[in-house]
Amino acid sequence: MDKLRVFFKKTWVKWSLILIAVIISFFVFLYAGIYFGVFGSVPTHAELGALKQAEATQVLDKNEKLIGKYYIxxxxxxxxxxxxxxxxxxxxxxxxxxxxxxxxxxxxxxxxxxxxxxxxxxxxxxxxxxxxxxxxxxxxxxxxxxxxxxxxxxxxxxxxxxxxxxxxxxxxxxxxxxxxxxxxxxxxxxxxxxxxxxxxxxxxxxxxxxxxxxxxxxxxxxxxxxxxxxxxxxxxxxxxxxxxxxxxxxxxxxxxxxxxxxxxxxxxxxHDLGLAPYFRAQVKDQLQTILKAYKKPNGDTYDLYKDGLIVHTTLDAKMQTMAEEAMAEHLTKLQEAYEASHGKNAPWISNKKLIKKAMMALPEYKRLKKAGVPEAAIEDSLSVKRDMDVFTWKGDSTQLLSVKDSLQHYLKLLNTGMLSIDPKSGAIQSYIGGIDYRYFKYDHVSQSERQVGSTFKPFVYTAAIENGMKPCKYYSIDAVTYTNYKNWTPTNAGQDPNEKTDINYNLEMALSNSVNTIAVKVLNDVGISNVKKQAEKMGITKKLPNQPSLALGVAEISLKELIGAYASFVNNSYGVKPYMITKITDRNGQEIVSFEPEILEKQAYSDYTRQVLLEMMKATVDNGTASRLRSTYNLSNEIAGKTGTTQDNKDGWFVGITPRLVTITWVGNDNFGIGFKTTALGQGANSALPMFARFYQKLNSDSTFNEITKSHFEKPSADVLDDLDCKLEKEDGFFKKLFKSKKKSKKFKGD
Incomplete structure (x- = not known):
């Protein structure tokens, strides 16, 4: 015992014990301080029992397959x-x-x-x-x-x-x-x-x-x-x-x-990668607006990025995959032919004025200009080369390019828009807003409005039939000069406006072969205002030009609006508004809001008119401008459709109508100053139609889509068949030939 007392009296032992006591006290007081919140609050048992972590919002396709998320x-x-x-x-x-x-x-x-x-x-x-x-x-x-x-x-x-x-x-x-x-x-x-x-x-x-x-x-x-x-x-x-x-x-x-x-x-x-990036971006934009109108049970606003919402959409992931594959297959080949046709003197190489204008629109150019940098210095700055990731159809690559080089590279690329909907409801089944969302954020389905070309002609003929014109009315294919519209002379592809023929087409032949001269004549006879009213009834809200060139599709309309109007041809004459979200639920599956199809309240035209137009557009596929669907792509499905090409081959269009699915495709250059070099390459039948054809070939190969691919159009009434029962074309009679002038001029009646 004495030895123990002596030991503890030693100086080094005392200080060691004091040090140990200090350390223990330090840990005890530190632990107590932490426990009681001196260094910040510690979650209580109650708080831990109510754990709710931020969860990504999930985006599901129509079959509840996960196609995307929004999250922090x-x-x-x-x-x-x-x-x-x-x-x-x-x-x-x-x-x-x-x-x-x-x-x-x-x-x-x-x-x-x-x-x-x-x-x-x-x-x-x-x-x-x-x-x-x-x-x-x-x-x-x-x-x-x-x-x-x-x-x-x-x-x-x-x-x-x-x-x-x-x-x-x-x-x-x-x-x-x-x-x-x-x-x-x-x-x-x-x-x-x-x-x-x-x-x-x-x-x-x-x-x-x-x-x-x-x-x-x-x-x-x-x-x-x-x-x-x-x-x-x-x-x-x-x-x-x-x-x-x-x-x-x-x-x-x-x-x-x-x-x-x-x-x-x-x-x-x-968001830049994966399936349907343009669709997911559009869904996100809509969600941010929709969720402002709804509150959580506790009164808080829903957070798209943290609340684990479930967004049910109309998209068919399998169909979307096929659409994206079809797009890539076609655009890869078309881009190659497009560049080859322009050759060494392509506008993105030789047109200095076009390149300069495009450069002045660049954010970097505007920033330097605003900072007062001289023009020559801006040119030098934009000519400095550095490693850039660039898009090509052969695969992404990193290249040593200047801003100017990059601009010229992207100026040559064709872009696209493709949309498929259920015509009965407007539910979007597939959606392609461009060739690659990483490099091209601009959405050609929802944001872009381009001249629609000959895809507008069915609206002209719908108005004509609805206003009493018979399908077997004949028109000469000859060009006419309209003196009250600056001597405007619409012609057909490859037609000499001074050359006269003895050929007259009925309305079916004129529409299925997309004859420009007759479309304008029909518009003249039915009246511009009647055509505009008809288009409006079908769902076109865009203000249309009050001029005869309307017949040739100079109006600029979005893909979404155009396809909604076309849906009326297989939806009992009712137009639809394409939609993409069916319902939104919270993380527990409780419904926040649901959406019903937006079908226009009134029939846009009669059953008779619908059946006549459908037969005319079936003829477009069987014997007209879209006949390569049969001859080249061997599609035997029941298909109606319309091709479209705009002036100077700037835009190529195709609308494919089947009983259960309507699809629209557009191809063109984002820069309005650049078009296709030739009509053979740029016409809708070559630039846009093959995308639909490849897409439908894929649908045909998968029995999942039999309800769509094996569906049948309604049978036309006896009256419709009787009224279409006439020769597609006829020659002028003897006296008409005798008195036919070499060139004909007239005023456009309009209204």
Whole structure:
């Protein structure tokens, strides 16, 4: 006893005890301070019980297939039942082998961290973390403190971890963890990671795939399988070995799994990539407007990026895939022919005025100009070459280009718009707003308005039939000069306006062969105002020009509006408004709002008129300007349609009508100063129609779409068949030939 007293009286012992007491007191007071919120509030049991993490809004197609997300953090929650056992085993074996035994904190490991990492500054001591501690960090993050930051954060996480264990079962903790843990590429939660890296649900992950994703948790970037398959495989194999070590996996199977080559099926939900990016961008724009009118039960406004909304759309993902494939196949070949036709003197190379005008529209040019930089200096600045990612149909590439070079590259590229809808409802089935959303954000379906060319002619003929004109009325194909419109002389392709013929076409022949001269004559007879009123009844809201060239499609109309009007030909004469969202629900599946088809209230024209026009447009496909659908592409489906080409071959159009699907395609250059070199190349039958043809070939090859591809048009009435029963063309009679003048001029009646 005396020896003990003597020992404790030694100076170094006293100071050692004092130091230990100070350290213990420091930890006790620090822990107490953290516990009582001195360093910021710590979530209570009640708050932990009401956890709601930010969740991505999911966009689903008509068959509830995930096609996109809107998010700040890409997170998509699952239930415990959705987590495969081997995924859980991989996590426990790798991250926390005593997970089922501790109360949130593994004290032995934690003390090791405190003394080795904090006191001894040994960075190789390890983290000593548990799954529950990691969950606490995932949920609430870490703060930067001026001193003892690591210690404060660790203490705070330990308090939160113990409270989590009080509130939640082990299964619930695993579920929360897998729904919040960060994976590579800004992805949160196992479901989002499984979708992104393997294009499958977490439930369907194989053992090697599960081990791969669990392996990335050690270092998201270094073990990112997209960036380094080699690093990822090595880490995956470590995880598999851990599973063997702790009896979660048979060693023989482990060796088999290690031989797996690790094949990714990477599918990004980045708004610029993936399926239907233009459609998803348009849906997002609509959602931001729609959600302003609705509140959560607590009165807060819905947050598109955090509230885990479910957006049900009309899109058919499989059909969209086919449409995108058809577009790429056609535009690849068309672009090559387009560039070859222009040759070395292409406008994007030789037309300095056009290039200069396009350059002056660039944001960088405007910025330098506004800053007062001289013109010559601006030219020099825009001529500096640097590495640029550029789009080509042969694949993306990085090239050494200047801004001016890049401009000329993109000036030569053709762009497109393609839209398919259910004509009965207006539900959008496929949607292509351009050739590549990454490089071309401008949407040619919803934003663009281009001259529609001959696709306007059916509106002229609809007005004519509706106002009493008979299908068998004949018109001469000869050109006429309209003196009260600056001696305007509309002609047909390749026609000499001074050459006279003896040929007259009935309305079916005139429309199916897209005869310009007759379209203008029909417009003259029926009256411009009647044609404009007819187009309005069909759903065209755009103000139309009050001039005879309206018959030839000088009006600029969007694809969405044009297709809605065309739908009336297979929708009992009712136009529709294309729509894309059917309903929006919250994260729990409670409906926030739903949408019904927007069908115009009144029939645009009679059943008789509809049947006549449909027969005329069927003739366009069977024998007219769209006949290559039969001869070249061997489509035997029941199809009606109309081609369109605008002046100087600037725009090519095709509208394909089938009983259950209406599709519209447009092709042209974004720069109005550049058109196709020749009509043979630029006419709608060559530039736009093949996209529809390839698309329909794909639909025909998949029995999923039999209801569409094998559908039949309504049978025309006896009156319609009788009124169409006449010769398509006839020659002038003897006396008409005798007295026919060499050139005819007249005034356009208009109204």
């Amino acid at each position: 953090y890409d997170r998509q929650p699952l239930d415990y039942e959705d987590l495969p056992k081997h995924l859980i085993d991989a996590l426990v074996a790798t991250e926390d082998v005593r997970f089922y035994e501790h109360d949130g904190v593994d004290n032995v490991s934690l003390m090791r961290v405190f003394f080795k990492s904090i006191l001894l500054r040994d960075k190789s001591a390890g983290g000593g973390s548990t799954i529950t501690l990691q969950l606490a960090k995932n949920l609430y993050g870490r703060k930067n403190y001026a001193a003892f930051g690591m210690l404060i954060n660790k203490f705070k996480e330990s308090i939160v971890a113990k409270r989590i264990e009080d509130v939640y079962s082990k299964q619930e903790i695993l579920t929360l963890y897998f729904n919040t843990v960060p994976f590579p590429d800004n992805t949160y939660g196992i479901e989002s990671a499984a979708q992104k890296f393997f294009n499958k649900t977490a439930r369907k992950l194989t053992v090697p795939e599960a081990a791969t994703l669990v392996g990335t948790l050690k270092a998201n970037n270094y073990y990112n399988p997209r960036l380094s398959i080699s690093n990822s495989r090595k880490r995956r194999n470590v995880v598999l070995n851990q599973m063997v070590k702790y009896d979660y996996l048979d060693e023989t199977k482990c060796e088999t799994y290690k031989k797996d080559s690790l094949v990714l099926n990477y599918y990004s939900f980045n």
